[in-house]
């Protein structure tokens with residue numbers, strides 16, 4: 027492995043390039059790889075963040091330290107110009123760049139969940155399944171125009187307080203399938219389009235165990251959105267193998283619960299959508315996420331993006 031290779035193409039507008047070198051002082055928490063089918067080349071964005079208490083970030087940072095080899099393999103593939111946005115939009119058969127915003131961890135903090143639900147827009151609400159009044163809240167979200175997903179708790183590598191219904195790698199096939207069916211059943215007749223993983227850096231690396239979940243998704247015609255809490259997640263490989271609708275997270279919006287920070291992450295999401303035709307952002311029902319999201323959605327009226335359910339992007343890219 028060569029040292030000092032360029033770590034990534036930076037397609038954000040922020041000047042972060044000089045810092046983008048893989049060294050011990052660098053923490054990498056987000057990445058995405060542009061898909062072969064829509065681009066002349068793979069490209070990767072590495073986001074740099076520091077000092078946040080969010081469990082997802084801490085987990086991802088730990089992952090990156092462990093999985094440096096994976097990152098290095100991926101960053102070697104970089105550096106060729108991407109196609110014009112117009113060409114990409116034609117390929118995807120869409121008019122405007124699509125943006126989906128998924129709100130994870132819904133259904134636990136009732137007040138914050140209701141704040142998010144009060145935003146009448148095509149957002150995607152991803153519910154943890156152990157909160158009270160799950161069905162009632164999901165119904166309200168649906169009435170507000172949200173798509174409903176399950177935010178399925180999966181075992182992380184790092185120590186963390188786990189959801190009571192966490193899918194774990196030491197469970198057998200029956201236990202995993204039984205637990206997942208219990209989650210699905212809690213929504214009764216409400217349509218659940220797909221799932222994404224809550225934590226899950228350990229579980230998503232386990233091809234066999236994640237495979238049991240993927241089989242059920244396939245039977246039920248549901249998609250898997252990989253939250254990418256591990257660079258070595260088997261989500262994409264399994265989805266390709268079994269022809270399951272799949273996408274992965276591009277940006278975490280609220281690793282810092284700060285209004286201006288969240289708006290800057292939304293601008294980054296717009297930049298990515300302009301470059302590849304679509305972008306999927308994930309956020310949480312945090313106190314500053316709600317006002318930032320509300321104001322950003324208002325600003326979309328004057329911009330050339332379409333806010334859509336995540337299933338619409340998945341449909342466009344998996345066709």
Ligand SMILES: [Zn+2]
Pocket residue numbers: 130131177223224225
């Ligand atoms: Zn979560």
